[in-house]
Amino acid sequence: MSTSLPARLRFGAFIAPFHPPDENPTLALERDIELVQWLDRLGYEEAWIGEHHSAGYELIASPELFIATVAERTRHIRLGTGVSSLSYHHPLMLADRINQLDHITRGRVMFGVGPGALPSDAYMMGIEVAKQRDMMDDALDALVPLLRGETVNRKTDWFTLQDARLQMTPYSRPSVEIAVASQVSPTGARAAGRHGAAILSLGATSAGGFNALSSNWAIGEQTAADHGKAMDRNAWRLVGPMHIAETREQARANVQFGLEKWLFYFREVAALPISVEAGVDPVDAMNATGLAVIGTPDDAIAQIERLVGQSGGFGAYLHLAHNWASWDNTKKSYELFARYVAPRFQQLNVNREASMNWARDNHAAFLGQQVQAVGARVARHIAEKGADNISPEILQAMGMGDKPEAAQ
Structure with a gap:
C-alpha cells in the first residue's frame, strides 16, 4: 500500500472525557479546560470535545x-465537537449553535458528528438504538446545506424543516469543516463520502x-466518487x-493511578467494546496488541508509523484523553510528545539537521580558518606591542610555542 502524509502531520486530543465518580466533577471539568489550554501552549493543533x-x-x-469557554482562554488551537x-438534536437548532461558534471563534470550530455512542443516552430520550444511524443520515443531509447557508425543506419521521436557513452567513466558507465518526462498520465512511466530509476514526488502535482503516477509507473514497465528491x-x-x-518503567508506574478505573468503565458500564481481558496485565496486553502506547517517545513514534502503514496516510493523530496518570504526569506526557514525537512528523528539524551536518562536514576547514x-x-598584536601580555596557552594554540618572535 502506498502511503501519503502531509508535510506537517497535525496532533491533538479527543476529550470524551473519562472521569471516575470518586472526585469532584466541577474540578474535573476545570481540569479538562486546563488541558486544552496546555495543548494550545504546547502547539497542538486540535481538541475535540465529546457529548454524553x-x-x-x-x-x-x-x-x-x-468550546465557547475554552475559545476565550486559548489562542491557536482549533476546537471540534467530538x-x-x-439523533439527539433538531438539525436547525444544532446548525445554529455551530454557526454561532464559527463566528465567535473566528473560524476555529470544527463539527464532528455521529449517531450517539451510549445506548443509555438514547434510552433516556426514547430513541431506538437501531434507528440512530438512519437518524444521523437524515440529520446530516439537512445539516450540510444548512451550514453552507442554504435554505432547506425536508420532512422525516422525526423532524421537519420548512424554508429553514441560518440567520447569519457562515463565517467559514463554504462551511465549517465537518467530520463523521467511524469505527469498524462502514456507516461513518459512507456518510463522509456522500458529503465529501472528513473521517474521524475513533478506536483506530483497537483490533x-x-x-x-484502509477498507473504510476505500469505502469513503468510492462513495464520494459515486456522489461527485x-x-x-x-x-x-x-x-x-x-x-x-522518560522510561517504560516510569510510564508503567504512572498509569497505576487510573488505568484500572478506565478499564472498569469500558468493561462494565459503557456498553462499548474493549479488548483487554480481566486477569491479565493491562499494560502488557495493550502494548502487545497496539491498542495503546504506555512507554517512551520512541514507542509513540513507532505507533504512529504503524498507523501510517496500515492506513496509507492520514492528516492528524488525536490522543484519546484518558486520565490514566496524575495530572502532573499527564501534562508531562503531552509535553514529551510535543518535544520529541511531533517534530519527527512535522519536518520541524529538517533544516536544523541539514545545517548541523553541513557544519560537521566542513568542521576541519572552518576550524582552520578560525585559527588562522x-x-x-x-x-599583529605581538608585532605592535610585544608578547608580554600574551599567555603561553594562546601562543601554544597559535603554534608559536614559547617563541613569539616567530610571529614577527
Missing part, C-alpha cells in the same frame, strides 16, 4: 458550551478499528490512547 448524558464518567453534556450526537486524506483523523514518560584568523590578530 449518562453513565457517570463522560461529564461534558454540551461540547458547544465547553462528536455531536445527531477492529485498526483492521478497518472527493475525499481528502489530510482531513482524516485517527484516535488512540497513549501515555509516555585569530592567529593573524595575535601576530
